[in-house]
Amino acid sequence: MESASGQEQPVLETHQLCFSFHSKRVLDDVTMHVHKGQFVVLLGANGAGKTTLFSLITGLYASDLGQVFIGGSDLRTRTQQALAQIGVVFQKPTIDRDLSVLQNLRYFCQLQGIARSDAKTQIALALEQHSLSELAGRKVMQLSGGQQRRLELARALLHKPELLLMDEATVGLDHESRTAFLNSTLQLCRDNKTGVLWATHLMDEVASADYLYLLHQGKIVAHGTIPALLAQHQQSTLDGLYRHLVQTDVSTNQGPGA
Amino acid sequence: MNAQHALRCLYGIVSRESLRFLNQRGRFFAALVRPLVWLFIFAAGFRSILGVSIVPPYQTYILYEEYITPGLLGMILLFNGMQSSLSMVYDREMGSMRLLLVSPLPRWYLLLCKLLAGVAVALLQSYVFLAIAWFWDIHPPVFGYLLVLPALVLSGLMLGALGLMLSSFVKQLENFAGVMNFVIFPMFFASSALYPLWQIRDASEWLYWVGYLNPFTHGIELIRFALYLQFSWQSAAVVVVCTLVFLSVAVVGYDPLRGSLARKIDAR
Incomplete structure (x- = not known):
């Protein structure tokens, strides 16, 4: 499907999603895209807000602000059309x-x-x-x-489905099973042109990503292809990149001298 | 909503609940033993103490066992309604509720399917109970077995909707056990299940009104009248209105925009 501008429409679009839990902001201004056949990794530590984001995308929670579009259908107004296009593997x-x-x-x-x-x-x-x-x-x-x-x-x-949501889908699996599971998902993504959003906190699951979003304390602190992010932040490894981005975010939030 | 999709979904949810029920044979026998103990032991023991005079829909004096049979059918529906709601809290904790709620159908319809699935299981138990009671000399009119079906369905829906409503407000399985004790026992004992309301009135006026205003009383009376080929408009109206109210509150409770569900599914 193509948008009016001629660009291919993403299978998933979130616009400035915000969600609070007991007056605490859990997700703040989350904007992201997943295209057909694209393997997108959402990397974040435990408690970063990955599962909350998935709950918003699947309509289990309603966002305080922002919008979710799945295959062009607004989740709030065309809920059933939107949900019909997703497949989910939940963390639990x-x-x-x-x-x-x-x-x-x-x-x-x-x-x-x-x-x-x-x-x-x-x-x-x-x-x-x-x-x-x-x-x-x-x-x-x-x-x-x-x-x-x-x-x-x-x-x-x-x-x-057009979009496959995988929320920490490899939790509890040994290394061999995790690798096999990740590879079979990647294969499906390539063969069926299914857009995949793969949430994880494990660094070794990030390498195959076509595009990476880094979620830290409810905010997307960086996004891009891995080579572009490595070059932009002058890092040679994913571990280094993650530490650099998270530390930068922490010092930005706490102000100079923190 | 596509009608074929809706029917497939209903069939799927009813099949799943039935399969789960049949797989858990202990649950089936436990559900039957409870009313049978009341019928075989409690009713036999209290037969002479709790004599029942002629009250509608009965045309003559009846044995106490015969009187409490509709009440015990109500007991099956009540426990089943709560059990199926308990399973919703369990499903929510275990995650399988998520699968249901992300299905591409309106949420009210998904909840209604869950409710109907619970009623289907309760109906099976009710008829097995009636079959056993027949050997205990409980012989309502043959046509009553057929007429009682819609009454069982309506009352089952009301009690299931009540459980559904409660489950939407409960965070954890442990809390639901408490709610069940606060709901099931007061509802059952402050009703016409074990004794006619006029007998309660002799003992306490306020308890009579509690029983009269108890929706469970009307569910039982609807069943009692239908089993003896009569129809209680008043009970039917109360049951229908209560079902709609309970279901509406449950739907709001499970709505992520308005309800409490969003704050119940643990966020990480």
């Missing part, structure tokens, strides 16, 4: 542990309104793509952490 698992893999996938298809015959085809494909075919009849509580995460990813893609 949202699969039903009492049901089987297949039952979980069927349930999601029904929530998304996918016709039974289409659902059957989509589920079979998803199970195969994510190496879950042999586990289809097994209850979720019998799966390993990695298998459960793969199931969440498979489920999030069943309705072919």
Whole structure:
């Protein structure tokens, strides 16, 4: 889809989002974009506001100020059209542990309104793509952490969303499973032209990003491609870049001499 | 909202709740044992003490067991309504509620589906209870088994909506247990489930009015009248109005713009 100016419209746009929690400003003036087929990383320490931002993008919270557009639809006024275009893997698992893999996938298809015959085809494909075919009849509580995460990813893609939101999706996985999971998400992003917003606090998940947003204490303190950010801030490593940006933000906020 | 999508979603949520219920067999038996204990033990013990004279819809003197059967059906619906709300608090804590709330359908409709799913499970329990009660000489008119269905659905919706409303204000599962104790027991005992309201009036005028104003009383009376092929307009009106009020408050409670939900899902 292209905008009036001829530029491709982002699948996700947030404009100056603000959110307060018990009168404390948790997110402040967050503006960001994710385009089709783009792998965007939102890097931030625990408590930076990543999950709150995801809750605003998915409509679980309503922002105090600002707007969210998903595939051009305003989340506030065209909520259902906007939500239909996103797939989410939340930080906390949202699969039903009492049901089987297949039952979980069927349930999601029904929530998304996918016709039974289409659902059957989509589920079979998803199970195969994510190496879950042999586990289809097994209850979720019998799966390993990695298998459960793969199931969440498979489920999030069943309705072919334009935008995939991954909120600390690798939490609790060992290094090998994390790498495999990240690579399979990247592959999906490239193959299906799905826009991905990947929230993480782990530096080793940042390297593959097409674009990086650094969230610190509820504010985007830097954004750009990794090479551009490294050059701009005269840093040679991502670790160094992160420390530099966060320290700069802290000293800016506390004023000179802090 | 697309009608086909809405129906698929309703079917999905009802199937999920039913599957969860069937997977948890202990829950099924526990839900049945409670009213059966009251029917087999409590009613038998109190039969001679709590004699019931002729009151509508009954045409003649009845055994105490027969009197409390609609009350015990109400008990099943009440516990089930609260149980399904408890599961919503649990789902919210465990995260699966998020999945439901980010589905591309209006939030009021998603909550209504959850409510209907809870009622479907309660109906199954109610008919199994009625079948067992039949062997205990509780024999309402055969057609009553059919007529009681809409009454069970309406009362179940009201009690489910009440639970839904409460769940929207509760932050954690632990707090909900307290709410259940403050709601279930007062509602059940201050109603016409175990004794007719006129008998309560003999003991205390104010307790009579508490029972009379208790929506649960009207849910039970709706069931009692329907089971004996009669219709109580007053009870039906109270149940419908209460359902709408409870559901509306719940929808507002779960609305991120106006409700308390946004502050309930833990922010990080």
